[in-house]
Amino acid sequence: MSGGITFDIAHLLAGGLVLVSFMMLYQDRLYSLLNMFALHSLVLTLSVAWQAYVQHAPHLYVTAAIALGFKAIIIPVALHRMIRRLGIHREIETVVGIGPTMFVGMGLVALSMVVMLRVTQAADPLAREDLAFALAVLLLGLLVMVTRRNAVSQIVGFMSLENGLVLAATGAKGMPLVVEISVAFSILIAFIVIGVFLFRIRERFDTVDVRALDDFKGKRRR
Amino acid sequence: MTPVALVLWCIAALVAISVLAVTISRSPGATPIIYGASLSASAAVFVVVLLQLVTPAASGLLPALVLPVGLPWLGAHFRLDALAAFFLVVINLGGAAASLYGLGYGRHETAPQRLLPFFPVFLAGMNLVVLAADAFTFLLSWEFMSLASWGLVMTHHRERDNRKAAYIYLVMASFGTFALLLAFGLLAGTSGSYDFATMRTAGHAPAVSALVLILMLIGAGSKAGLVPLHVWLPLAHPAAPSHVSALMSGVMTKVAVYGFIRVVFDLLGEPAWWSGMIVLLLGGVTAVVGILHALMEQDLKRLLAYSTIENIGVIFVSLGLALAFEANAMNLAAALALAAALFHVLNHSFFKSLLFFGAGAVLTATGERDMDKLGGLIHRMPLTSFAFLVGSVAISALPPFNGFVSEWLAFQAILQSPDLPQWGLKIMVPAVGGLLALSAALAAACFVKAFGVTFLGRPRTLAAQLAKEVDRFSLSAMFVLAALCLLAGILPGIAIDALAPVTLTLVGGRMPVQTSAPWLSIVPIAEGRSSYNGLLVLLFTAFAASLAAYMVHRLASRALRRAPAWDCGFPDLSPQTQYTSASFAQPIRRVFGTLLFQAKETVEMPAPGDPKPARFTLELRDLIWGGLYEPIAGAVWFAAERLNHLQFLTIRRYLSLVFLALVFLLLVLAIWS
Numbered sequence: 001m002s003g004g005i006t007f008d009i010a011h012l013l014a015g016g017l018v019l020v021s022f023m024m025l026y027q028d029r030l031y032s033l034l035n036m037f038a039l040h041s042l043v044l045t046l047s048v049a050w051q052a053y054v055q056h057a058p059h060l061y062v063t064a065a066i067a068l069g070f071k072a073i074i075i076p077v078a079l080h081r082m083i084r085r086l087g088i089h090r091e092i093e094t095v096v097g098i099g100p101t102m103f104v105g106m107g108l109v110a111l112s113m114v115v116m117l118r119v120t121q122a123a124d125p126l127a128r129e130d131l132a133f134a135l136a137v138l139l140l141g142l143l144v145m146v147t148r149r150n151a152v153s154q155i156v157g158f159m160s161l162e163n164g165l166v167l168a169a170t171g172a173k174g175m176p177l178v179v180e181i182s183v184a185f186s187i188l189i190a191f192i193v194i195g196v197f198l199f200r201i202r203e204r205f206d207t208v209d210v211r212a213l214d215d216f217k218g219k220r221r222r
Numbered sequence: 223m224t225p226v227a228l229v230l231w232c233i234a235a236l237v238a239i240s241v242l243a244v245t246i247s248r249s250p251g252a253t254p255i256i257y258g259a260s261l262s263a264s265a266a267v268f269v270v271v272l273l274q275l276v277t278p279a280a281s282g283l284l285p286a287l288v289l290p291v292g293l294p295w296l297g298a299h300f301r302l303d304a305l306a307a308f309f310l311v312v313i314n315l316g317g318a319a320a321s322l323y324g325l326g327y328g329r330h331e332t333a334p335q336r337l338l339p340f341f342p343v344f345l346a347g348m349n350l351v352v353l354a355a356d357a358f359t360f361l362l363s364w365e366f367m368s369l370a371s372w373g374l375v376m377t378h379h380r381e382r383d384n385r386k387a388a389y390i391y392l393v394m395a396s397f398g399t400f401a402l403l404l405a406f407g408l409l410a411g412t413s414g415s416y417d418f419a420t421m422r423t424a425g426h427a428p429a430v431s432a433l434v435l436i437l438m439l440i441g442a443g444s445k446a447g448l449v450p451l452h453v454w455l456p457l458a459h460p461a462a463p464s465h466v467s468a469l470m471s472g473v474m475t476k477v478a479v480y481g482f483i484r485v486v487f488d489l490l491g492e493p494a495w496w497s498g499m500i501v502l503l504l505g506g507v508t509a510v511v512g513i514l515h516a517l518m519e520q521d522l523k524r525l526l527a528y529s530t531i532e533n534i535g536v537i538f539v540s541l542g543l544a545l546a547f548e549a550n551a552m553n554l555a556a557a558l559a560l561a562a563a564l565f566h567v568l569n570h571s572f573f574k575s576l577l578f579f580g581a582g583a584v585l586t587a588t589g590e591r592d593m594d595k596l597g598g599l600i601h602r603m604p605l606t607s608f609a610f611l612v613g614s615v616a617i618s619a620l621p622p623f624n625g626f627v628s629e630w631l632a633f634q635a636i637l638q639s640p641d642l643p644q645w646g647l648k649i650m651v652p653a654v655g656g657l658l659a660l661s662a663a664l665a666a667a668c669f670v671k672a673f674g675v676t677f678l679g680r681p682r683t684l685a686a687q688l689a690k691e692v693d694r695f696s697l698s699a700m701f702v703l704a705a706l707c708l709l710a711g712i713l714p715g716i717a718i719d720a721l722a723p724v725t726l727t728l729v730g731g732r733m734p735v736q737t738s739a740p741w742l743s744i745v746p747i748a749e750g751r752s753s754y755n756g757l758l759v760l761l762f763t764a765f766a767a768s769l770a771a772y773m774v775h776r777l778a779s780r781a782l783r784r785a786p787a788w789d790c791g792f793p794d795l796s797p798q799t800q801y802t803s804a805s806f807a808q809p810i811r812r813v814f815g816t817l818l819f820q821a822k823e824t825v826e827m828p829a830p831g832d833p834k835p836a837r838f839t840l841e842l843r844d845l846i847w848g849g850l851y852e853p854i855a856g857a858v859w860f861a862a863e864r865l866n867h868l869q870f871l872t873i874r875r876y877l878s879l880v881f882l883a884l885v886f887l888l889l890v891l892a893i894w895s
Contacts, residue, residue: 108885111885111888111889111892112888114892115888115891115892118892119891135888139881139884139885142877142880142881142884143881145877145881146874146877146878146881149874154873154877
């Protein structure tokens with residue numbers, strides 16, 4: 001297979017990840033946000049699998065399997081059930097308008113391109129592109145977290161941020177499997193902990209809007 | 223086993239004693255066990271090191287002992303050269319004396335479980351600092367020493383003043399260690415070798431040397447009590463129990479001096495001539511400011527702490543002289559100045575420990591530190607009074623005691639200054655000599671006040687009237703030190719000869735061999751120029767005094783006279799009419815106080831017929847505290863108040879902050895590269 005096609009497909013998948021990140025930015029319903037996250041993880045799985053194929057690194061297939069299993073299936077399904085049990089599937093959250101958010105997102109992608117392409121001039125072009133896209137996904141994930149008020153969507157933002165990390169790691173050729181698995185498990189544990197917390201918050205405040213937590217923190221001193 | 227290993231075993235023993243103290247300190251028998259064990263460990267180190275110091279083959283050729291602890295690629299280096307050996311003598315003599323004193327004094331301690339565990343580790347920390355031969359071990363031991371002494375300052379933590387003192391001490395100690403850290407970072411340079419041996423051989427650029435000198439003055443100076451970094455010292459030293467005060471004042475400040483000497487004389491290489499000027503000036507100012515504060519003080523232990531600042535000033539003046547002479551390749555004069563500094567280090571550790579022990583004895587006997595509530599103790603506590611008198615005479619630099627010898631040597635070094643080529647130094651050194659002379663005179667006045675108000679006259683309170691002599695252990699510790707003061711005063715030649723290996727390695731010269739001088743006299747440069755014989759002075763003083771006494775008793779008129787009884791100028795027998803510490807210091811306060819302390823005296827006279835008592839109020843302000851520390855503290859508070867709002871943001875705000883910080887850094891990266 002020629003280098004051109006390899007590069008193009010990797011580029012396509014990584015770019016697709018950024019695109020899905022953008023799509024997550026403007027979802028204002030929780031269910032659709034979750035679906036987008038599942039799609040995000042699916043694209044990540046494909047991208048990792050492609051990297052495994054290109055780099056002849058069988059352990060990356062395991063990574064891809066983990067991504068598919070946990071992030072594309074288990075976590076979205078669990079979050080779905082959680083939302084249903086919490087009864088917040090109808091909630092609409094608008095913190096920042098869609099237009100400004102999209103513009104900021106574009107700025108972030110441009111920034112990550114500029115930074116990464118400049119910093120990694122000596123590196124392999126495939127890795128360079130991958131890293132640039134990964135940084136973009138990471139920043140967009142953070143942006144999702146910042147612009148959402150609902151705890152569930154903040155979790156989703158966090159998970160998509162982690163997807164960006166995995167993308168960067170697989171592109172960089174050399175993240176050992178142990179690290180990968182431990183990261184995956186820590187994400188899972190974080191997910192469980194946050195899930196438990198969500199229910200506790202809900203029990204106590206009748207909402208998962210994090211503003212309630214801020215109120216609970218009490219009066220500012222001085 | 224090499225001496226280094228022996229000393230390290232003793233240090234390990236001290237740490238083990240401290241662990242033991244943690245477990246048994248609540249039982250009543252713990253105090254003698256812990257102090258006894260500390261005493262034997264200190265004495266063991268003292269013997270090992272003294273043997274090392276007097277054997278002629280000991281001059282700095284021993285390799286470092288490397289233990290596989292600490293940083294993995296560095297290990298912990300320990301080395302016992304002549305300088306370290308000398309300071310180990312000072313530390314362990316002080317440590318042994320304090321432990322001996324603690325055997326008696328510690329019985330009155332109300333909370334021994336807060337004191338006993340820290341005491342041995344404090345000794346261990348000081349020993350380790352001196353032994354350390356790489357920057358990492360040095361800093362670790364330094365911080366260890368600081369924290370252990372902080373724990374000791376906090377012994378009586380229920381008193382508000384002590385907590386404040388400990389807090390200020392902690393802040394200043396951290397600041398000092400930070401400066402030391404930077405200094406060692408600069409010394410290690412880009413190669414990053416933290417071993418002293420490589421630091422010593424690596425050359426340093428002049429700018430780096432200057433910066434290291436300033437950082438060392440801040441770092442070691444803040445621990446030693448150089449003005450204006452001295453503010454914590456008169457608060458923290460008296461707050462600790464008295465034998466710990468003695469250790470902190472008499473010994474720990476010397477460890478700071480050691481750090482300064484080690485870096486500036488040993489590691490930094492050839493000094494620049496102006497570095498001597500900075501050190502001289504700081505030393506002179508420190509001496510005068512310290513002793514003036516001491517004169518104004520009426521708390522006995524605080525007076526002693528301020529006097530420590532003065533003595534540190536004297537030591538730094540000598541060190542500055544040594545630097546100036548060394549920069550001009552005047553090795554003999556440099557050796558003289560350095561020997562004066564080191565000898566004063568030894569002497570000050572003797573008499574300051576002795577005086578703090580005396581203050582502790584007074585505290586045990588009366589429960590008072592305020593001199594205006596004491597008085598007349600010489601009748602109730604004759605032995606303590608005698609020991610305190612010896613300490614006072616020695617610290618006032620009166621012959622035949624040891625304080626005179628070291629200050630005389632410092633003045634001999636000052637007299638060498640006309641040979642210096644730089645005009646700045648030529649003018650500066652005599653001026654600093656004037657400051658030194660002033661501080662010596664004021665020190666004498668200060669200790670006349672301390673001894674006179676505390677021990678002479680009539681008791682001012684019931685507590686002073688009912689005082690009892692202290693126990694044998696405390697007394698024996700005081701008398702051992704008093705004897706050492708006298709011995710070092712009449713046989714200084716032995717000590718000076720023992721210092722020769724130190725001066726040889728540090729400034730490349732030594733004073734003439736003193737033990738070969740006739741009649742035990744000491745000769746700083748050459749016999750034709752000046753010499754001093756302590757024994758002769760002692761004999762002459764004793765002879766003249768006996769003769770005078772004899773003549774008064776034998777030859778005075780025995781004719782009967784009838785006259786009113788002489789009342790010693792003391793017609794009203796109420797104790798209130800005696801000199802108080804404030805009234806004794808008033809003339810000096812009038813001269814220096816208006817400028818230096820902004821002293822304000824107001825007399826409030828009631829109108830005729832008004833039964834209100836007349837009031838005299840005296841206000842003193844510390845200009846350094848108000849002019850330097852309060853603005854800094856204010857700025858820190860201001861920033862803290864502003865940053866406090868960051869504690870109370872919403873989760874989204876925190877996320878946004880992280881996000882914005884990340885984006886900002888990326889932007890910087892994008893624009894920068």
